Amino acid sequence: MTPLSGSAMLDQDTISALATPPGRGGVGIIRLSGKRSGEIARAMLGFAPEPRRAHYAPFLGGDGEVLDEGIALWFPAPHSFTGEDVLELQGHGGPVIMDWLLERTVTLGARLARPGEFSERAFLNDKLDLAQAEAIADLIEASSRAAAENALHSLQGEFSTRVQTLVQRLIELRVYVEAAIDFPEEEIDFLGDGRVAQRLSAVCESLAEVRASAAQGALMREGMSVVIAGRPNAGKSSLLNALTEQETAIVTDIAGTTRDVLREHIHLDGMPLHVIDTAGLRDTPDAVERIGVARAWSEIERADRVLLMVDSRESDAVDPMAIWPEFVARLPDPSKLTLVRNKIDESGESAEPDFSAMPPVIRLSATTGAGVESLKAHLKEVMGYQATSEGRFSARRRHLEALDRAGQALTHGVEQLAGAGAGELLAEDLRAAQDALGDITGEFSADELLGEIFGSFCIGK
Numbered sequence: 001m002t003p004l005s006g007s008a009m010l011d012q013d014t015i016s017a018l019a020t021p022p023g024r025g026g027v028g029i030i031r032l033s034g035k036r037s038g039e040i041a042r043a044m045l046g047f048a049p050e051p052r053r054a055h056y057a058p059f060l061g062g063d064g065e066v067l068d069e070g071i072a073l074w075f076p077a078p079h080s081f082t083g084e085d086v087l088e089l090q091g092h093g094g095p096v097i098m099d100w101l102l103e104r105t106v107t108l109g110a111r112l113a114r115p116g117e118f119s120e121r122a123f124l125n126d127k128l129d130l131a132q133a134e135a136i137a138d139l140i141e142a143s144s145r146a147a148a149e150n151a152l153h154s155l156q157g158e159f160s161t162r163v164q165t166l167v168q169r170l171i172e173l174r175v176y177v178e179a180a181i182d183f184p185e186e187e188i189d190f191l192g193d194g195r196v197a198q199r200l201s202a203v204c205e206s207l208a209e210v211r212a213s214a215a216q217g218a219l220m221r222e223g224m225s226v227v228i229a230g231r232p233n234a235g236k237s238s239l240l241n242a243l244t245e246q247e248t249a250i251v252t253d254i255a256g257t258t259r260d261v262l263r264e265h266i267h268l269d270g271m272p273l274h275v276i277d278t279a280g281l282r283d284t285p286d287a288v289e290r291i292g293v294a295r296a297w298s299e300i301e302r303a304d305r306v307l308l309m310v311d312s313r314e315s316d317a318v319d320p321m322a323i324w325p326e327f328v329a330r331l332p333d334p335s336k337l338t339l340v341r342n343k344i345d346e347s348g349e350s351a352e353p354d355f356s357a358m359p360p361v362i363r364l365s366a367t368t369g370a371g372v373e374s375l376k377a378h379l380k381e382v383m384g385y386q387a388t389s390e391g392r393f394s395a396r397r398r399h400l401e402a403l404d405r406a407g408q409a410l411t412h413g414v415e416q417l418a419g420a421g422a423g424e425l426l427a428e429d430l431r432a433a434q435d436a437l438g439d440i441t442g443e444f445s446a447d448e449l450l451g452e453i454f455g456s457f458c459i460g461k
């Protein structure tokens with residue numbers, strides 16, 4: 001299957017690590033994987049454990065002394081997490097005991113595992129594909145139930161299956177196109193009869209659907225960044241405080257109060273949100289404030305969502321184009337904009353949002369809290385919140401990039417077909433698209449990529 005070399009090649013070492021978090025806990029688990037695990041089990045237990053059975057036994061030191069007593073689990077290859085012989089020693093969770101046991105396994109011929117090495121071996125032994133292995137790390141890192149559910153779906157293969165289905169369809173298409181190339185007399189008919197074009201566009205459509213779900217998964221994993229921007233005194237910091245339900249930012253009636261960028265993390269029904277409060281945008285002679293304004297602009301340019309806040313007591317038009325064309329002109333993507341009309345407690349405006357407007361309009365009072373729930377609902381909506389976790393899965397930026405590369409190759413292929421009717425060039429594009437998708441599941445992944453991915457796991461995983 002995967003051609004491997006260098007660091008990604010499975011080494012023959014037996015690895016050992018603490019599988020539970022360092023520190024004190026009810027139970028601490030040392031996990032071993034590799035050929036010597038059986039030997040080490042016999043040395044430390046004094047008997048050969050039965051496969052997949054919990055043995056309560058003393059764990060022995062070099063002179064037969066008891067280091068701890070606990071539960072031993074023995075999973076002979078290939079029916080284990082890594083696909084290799086795996087031994088678990090579940091002892092009392094204290095750092096001294098765990099260290100002692102770990103040292104004993106090293107004396108008996110194991111070496112300490114690198115971060116992610118168990119999962120890497122599971123991947124290299126075909127127990128998991130790369131997207132599933134990444135999902136394990138995402139599951140461990142998940143900071144909300146929604147994120148954990150998504151990661152579990154990916155671990156269970158939901159994302160991988162959708163990618164595999166795309167790959168399968170690309171393979172079928174390649175076979176068809178390559179057959180057309182091999183029979184040049186019929187090539188024109190084969191490629192020109194519209195069936196290839198039709199199947200190609202169907203694959204593009206499915207790819208776009210997977211891309212949309214993956215983007216959603218990545219957003220929920222990484223969180224959406226929401227920048228609050230506007231003129232000084234609009235009430236930006238007051239809104240940050242309302243969203244975090246804390247006195248996070250300094251609020252005064254002095255224009256130019258906020259100078260630095262303030263970042264806070266909140267969850268909306270488990271959806272992570274990075275709320276960013278910025279300095280009020282204005283020309284100012286104050287050197288410090290000017291730097292703050294420059295920082296505000298760079299946050300605006302990077303944001304997933306920009307809330308342009310205006311003071312509704314002032315006679316602004318609803319349309320930000322009209323009140324502030326330069327602002328809109330500087331936005332990289334105007335569809336990321338929401339207009340927030342603040343201070344409705346004094347302007348007397350109703351809290352009724354207007355989602356049909358372009359950009360959508362939210363009316364609220366950061367001080368009384370009226371309309372803040374509408375804003376939250378709006379943010380969940382633009383993040384693609386669904387009440388059920390069905391069909392959702394976790395994904396990473398890396399996956400989106402691979403899907404984009406596949407999409408570009410297919411778009412190029414469509415052009416080749418429409419323009420020159422060139423079968424060979426189309427076949428080449430289909431292969432490129434397939435390779436890009438293969439990066440997601442790790443079918444032909446470079447060692448550096450694997451090193452990077454597994455290196456970011458925690459030790460013992």
Ligand SMILES: Nc1nc2c(c(=O)[nH]1)N(C=O)[C@@H](CNc1ccc(C(=O)N[C@@H](CCC(=O)O)C(=O)O)cc1)CN2
Binds near residue numbers: 075088127
């Ligand atoms: N004690 C313990 N708990 C744990 C783990 C572990 O390694 N040890 N896990 C570690 O992440 C997770 C569970 N993941 C696991 C995945 C596969 C296998 C396993 O033995 N698979 C075999 C047999 C499958 C079967 O019997 O159906 C296989 O795939 O062949 C074990 C744990 C979470 N809980």
Ligand SMILES: Nc1nc2c(ncn2[C@@H]2O[C@H](COP(=O)(O)OP(=O)(O)OP(=O)(O)O)[C@@H](O)[C@H]2O)c(=O)[nH]1
Binds near residue numbers: 345
């Ligand atoms: N009545 C009323 N006053 C508000 C509301 N929101 C904010 N204010 C007041 O408006 C003033 C400015 O609020 P801030 O939150 O500091 O405004 P800002 O946009 O962060 O200002 P800079 O940091 O200077 O850019 C303060 O006196 C707030 O109490 C609101 O909804 N209603």
Ligand SMILES: [Mg+2]
Binds near residue numbers: 257258277279280
């Ligand atoms: Mg402020």
